[in-house]
Amino acid sequence: MFQRPTRAMRRDLTQLICALGGLVLGLLAPMADVGPQVEAGRVTTMLFSVGFGVISLVSIIYSMLFLVVQFSASTFTPRLAFFRDEPIVWRAFAFAVGVFVFCVVAGLGIGTRDRVAALLPCTAMALTLIALAQMRTLQTKAFDSIQLAHSLTAIATRAHRSYDTLHLRPYVPGRTDPAPPPPGSGATSVVRWSGPATVVQQIDVHALVAVAQRHDCAIDFRVTPGRTLSRGMTLAEVTGAELTEEVLREAVVTGVERTFDQDPELPFRLLVDIALRALSPAVNDPATAVETVDRLEDLLTRLADRELDFGRFTDGAGRVRVTVPVPDWEQYVRTAFDDLLFAAAHSPMALRRVRDLLGRLAEESPESRRGVVRERLEWAERTGSAAYPLIWTPVALP
Numbered sequence: 001m002f003q004r005p006t007r008a009m010r011r012d013l014t015q016l017i018c019a020l021g022g023l024v025l026g027l028l029a030p031m032a033d034v035g036p037q038v039e040a041g042r043v044t045t046m047l048f049s050v051g052f053g054v055i056s057l058v059s060i061i062y063s064m065l066f067l068v069v070q071f072s073a074s075t076f077t078p079r080l081a082f083f084r085d086e087p088i089v090w091r092a093f094a095f096a097v098g099v100f101v102f103c104v105v106a107g108l109g110i111g112t113r114d115r116v117a118a119l120l121p122c123t124a125m126a127l128t129l130i131a132l133a134q135m136r137t138l139q140t141k142a143f144d145s146i147q148l149a150h151s152l153t154a155i156a157t158r159a160h161r162s163y164d165t166l167h168l169r170p171y172v173p174g175r176t177d178p179a180p181p182p183p184g185s186g187a188t189s190v191v192r193w194s195g196p197a198t199v200v201q202q203i204d205v206h207a208l209v210a211v212a213q214r215h216d217c218a219i220d221f222r223v224t225p226g227r228t229l230s231r232g233m234t235l236a237e238v239t240g241a242e243l244t245e246e247v248l249r250e251a252v253v254t255g256v257e258r259t260f261d262q263d264p265e266l267p268f269r270l271l272v273d274i275a276l277r278a279l280s281p282a283v284n285d286p287a288t289a290v291e292t293v294d295r296l297e298d299l300l301t302r303l304a305d306r307e308l309d310f311g312r313f314t315d316g317a318g319r320v321r322v323t324v325p326v327p328d329w330e331q332y333v334r335t336a337f338d339d340l341l342f343a344a345a346h347s348p349m350a351l352r353r354v355r356d357l358l359g360r361l362a363e364e365s366p367e368s369r370r371g372v373v374r375e376r377l378e379w380a381e382r383t384g385s386a387a388y389p390l391i392w393t394p395v396a397l398p
Contacts, residue, residue, distance in 0.1 A: 011090045018098030026105025029120050030113070037115040044107045050124050051103025054131050057096045061138065065089060068142045072151070077273035079258065079266075082154050083145035092134040099127045148288060152271070152295050158260045159267035159299055166264060167306035173368040188239045191248055193229045200225050202253040202262045205313050205322050211251070212321035217241035219248070224325045226263035229254070265327045268335045271296050279343040279350055286347040293350070296336050297357045303332060304365045330372045337376045345383050348391060355380040359395055 068083045083089065103124055110116050144150040200223050212219050217240035223229060236248055258266050271292050278288035311326040327335075337354065344350040358377040362370050377397060384392040 011087075014091060015094040015097065018094040019101050022098035022101030023105055025123075026102040027109065029102070029106050029123055030109040030116060032117050032119050034117055034119065036118040038118045038121065040110045040113040040116045043116055043121050044110055046121055047103040047107035047124055050128055051100045051107065054096050054103070054128060055100040057131060057135055058093055060135070061089060061093050061096070064138065064142050068145050071146050075146070075277075076148075076151055077270055077277065079270055079273060080151060080155075081257070082151065083142060086141050086145075088134065088137050088141055092131070092138050095134055096131055099124075099131055102127065148274075148291065152274070152291060155267050155270050156295050156298055159264075160302065162260060162264055162267075163299075163302060163306070166310050167303065167308060169307040171305050171307045171366060171369075173366055188237050189242045190234055191236045191238060191243060191245050193231060193233050193235045194245060195229075195231065195249075195254075197228060197230045198254040199228050199256060199258055200252060201255045201259045203324060204251040204253070205324070207251045208248070209313055209315055209321045211243070211247060213315045215241040215243065217243070218320060219243070219322045221322070221324045224263075224327075225261070226258045226266055265332065265335055267299060268296070268332060271299075272336060272340055275340055275350070276343050279340075279347055286349040289344070289347065289350040290353045293340075293353045293357055297361070300332065300336060300357075300361055301364060303329070304361065304369065308332075329369050333372045333376065341376065341379055341383065344380075345387060348384070348388050351380060351384050351387075352392075355384060355395070359397075362397075 065084060069081065072080045072083065106120060106124070110120070202225055203221065208219055217238055220237045220239070222234045222236060229235065235245065235252075258269075260266055275289040275292040275296075277283055278285040278292065308328055309326065311324040312320050313322040313324075315321050337358070340354060341351075344354050355377065358373055358380060362373045362377055365373055374397060381394055381397070385394060
């Protein structure tokens, strides 16, 4: 799970492959001399028309991307960027560029010929139809991305995929794993961040374990993926050796925003952001907030009986070489409810739904995890009883 991402590399590689494929096909296709022949002049005109027509799809793609991203940011949350990262967006762009390159190269290649095989314009038309099919898929994805239910489902789906990868062990109260053999002894040095403010997106733990094993040391990261690093902030503490900041920075992927790859708290942040915006006085849409709380309940019940401490990584000898701070149960509950309870105080529908969620969560959670849930449940009960004494029906605390 903790490794360097390849999505951006694959995206750039796809565009390069499509452009090169269009170039090669544009050079080879005019050489084919099989089947019926057609007038080359008409084919040349057709190829240039198709090529410049298909490349206009790129403008449509970017216009649609801009509109959908702007809509999602203003309606849901500015941190929601699913459509921007959809593979079809960049694949349609790459394929359109490939078709453009093919048409231009092929058109120039037959410019001095009298007749060419009919296979050439047929190939151009087939590629154009594929580009139009991708455009249709892109339109469908864009429409789905501006729908609340689709956005909530996409967040929950990515969260499930992440949690099913990270939290494999069931939670056993009171279980403590045996302490692994310590790394080489020595003083502890602090590595501080010297670059500009940025967001930690991923940590390449496999590379760091190899570095720590090579230097016989332990690396204790003080920041978790999703955290913003500022100049002078402690990045990690190294015990047993001295490592430079450059060594650690090579294994840390940073960017301008949080991503799902190694940030298990991000789904909660997105769902709460959507609910808070829906409960704001400017929007006043408690039904949307209730739908969002339904997804929060799904995530919390999934995590309630899972072991959440997965931030220790060992070498082949079983020694802990790298540790990364990860959210615990209390942090998940605080992120899900603390801001939401303040905002829901002005909406009996949303407040009642949050109260019901907390009640069921307190019943289903292990006893050692119920304390923080009970505190929020009592908070919701006090708020509801004080704000809506005539319509609020208290429930028995579990």
